[in-house]
Amino acid sequence: MNNNDTTGFLGWDIGGAHLKVAYCDNSGQITQVIQLPCALWQGIHELHTAMQQALTLLNCRHAQHAITMTGELVDAFENREQGVAEILSCVADILPEAALHIFAGQRGWLKPQQAKQAWRDVASMNWQASALFVATQCSQGLFLDIGSTTCDIIPFIDGQIQPHGLDDHNRQKSGELVYTGAIRTPLFAISHHAPLNGELVPLTAEWFASSGDVWCILEQVSATEIQDSSADGQPWQNRHCQQRLARMLATDAEEATDAQWRIVADWFAEQQLQQITQACLQVLSRHSAINKGAPLIGAGVGRFIIKAIAERLNRPYVDFSALCQNRDDAAAHAPATALALLAQQQLS
Structure with missing residues (x-):
């Protein structure tokens, strides 16, 4: 323009x-x-x-x-x-x-x-802007937006959103707001231990690494896409992400192989997936009128997580971009769009 x-x-x-x-x-x-x-x-x-x-x-x-x-x-x-x-x-x-x-x-x-x-x-x-827009496009389902920091889970039925809480305090209690995201979440908020060399290692209670390190190692997020600073201020390339993960286990990246650090990343990814899946089930338990074929509609930079959860719940997945002229940037930043x-x- x-x-x-x-x-x-x-x-x-x-x-x-x-x-x-x-x-x-x-x-x-x-x-x-x-x-x-x-x-x-x-x-x-x-x-x-x-x-x-x-x-x-x-x-x-x-x-x-x-x-x-x-x-x-x-x-x-x-x-x-x-x-x-x-x-x-x-x-x-x-x-x-x-x-x-x-x-x-x-x-x-x-x-x-x-x-x-x-x-x-x-x-x-x-979150209401995104959910209200989605409800004009689809009749029922769950709308999820996973950003860098949080996850919103909003049910809608008959083209009307059905939030149980409106402010963040009540939304957290209802499962409709989960403080976990694809980039900025400290790893000790996702798990208290992780496996290395066949042992479960308790994590250091420090902000040495975040979810962005996990998803970069797993190649779900590109280092060039992240605007946030990492925990140590170093870039988001793989070797730096591995070193940050290693600090969480009180060791150094050189003490394990690339394959081992990928398993550590897989562990944290699984724990985060479980957190969000459980919240989805909590929300669905309040809305039995949402039929089994109703989709999960995914938005945010972490919507690849939502697609995986839809598969676990055996539900269709619809990307927010499909409702917004097939623009990935619109889906990544759904509330503004x-x-x-x-x-x-x-x-x-």
């Missing part, structure tokens, strides 16, 4: 580690989806910088802007209410208020000042 007068709709998903933005034109055609690093825990200036970078890349200042967030959770803010308020103030400093639409889930769209007052309806509602499309449908 190279026209400063471009209209259309931008969906902004403001996370604690990344900023995701999707653009669709007035006909609902997705033309660009981007992700930028945004270490919001370091301060609100990180968001200001990332948003300015996004506007330069997208060149769509005259679009309508739909906003959702999870970044209010970072520890740079005293609490979630303050987080929502500071994020919205930052957004309003950069984007024209007349073109701002804050997503409040099933409550609809709010202006920034309304959203600050109704912050509970705004905080961490990005869904938000842009919902805004085009509802605000035109």
Whole structure:
């Protein structure tokens, strides 16, 4: 896009580690989806910088802007209410208020000042954008979005989402939010031990390695795709991932073969798959009306995990990209994409 007068709709998903933005034109055609690093825990200036970078890349200042967030959770803010308020103030400093639409889930769209007052309806509602969009495309099933940090599991029946909880606290209790992701999850949150040379080795209780190391070793995630820093700040190439795994077992990568480290990675992958599969079954146990042939619909950078879980549950798998013009980037960043499309449908 190279026209400063471009209209259309931008969906902004403001996370604690990344900023995701999707653009669709007035006909609902997705033309660009981007992700930028945004270490919001370091301060609100990180968001200001990332948003300015996004506007330069997208060149769509005259679009309508739909906003959702999870970044209010970072520890740079005293609490979630303050987080929502500071994020919205930052957004309003950069984007024209007349073109701002804050997503409040099933409550609809709010202006920034309304959203600050109704912050509970705004905080961490990005999952609802994706789920509401999916429910317009499919009649029933489970929608899963596995990102770098978390996994959302949302049931929908007869074209209506059926969440048991709306805020993160209740969603965690219900199994609809699982704090495990494809890149940033510390390995000691996935397992407390791992096998090496035929023995189960207790893990060091340090953030020496993360799930990104596992999935890079297993070639499910490309090192060039990851924008997050690794645990030790070294690159995501295989030898560095192996060394980080080795530290979790209080040893060095040279003390085992490539094949052995792949088995260690397979172990952590299996533990994470089991965590998410069990959460799916917990959610399904509350919704017996979802028939056996209803699909799992997968989004996020970790949707390869969802495909594997669908096979385990003997259910069809539908990739989110199939609902979004077959764009892999749209599937990787589903909330931003869904938000842009919902805004085009509802605000035109």
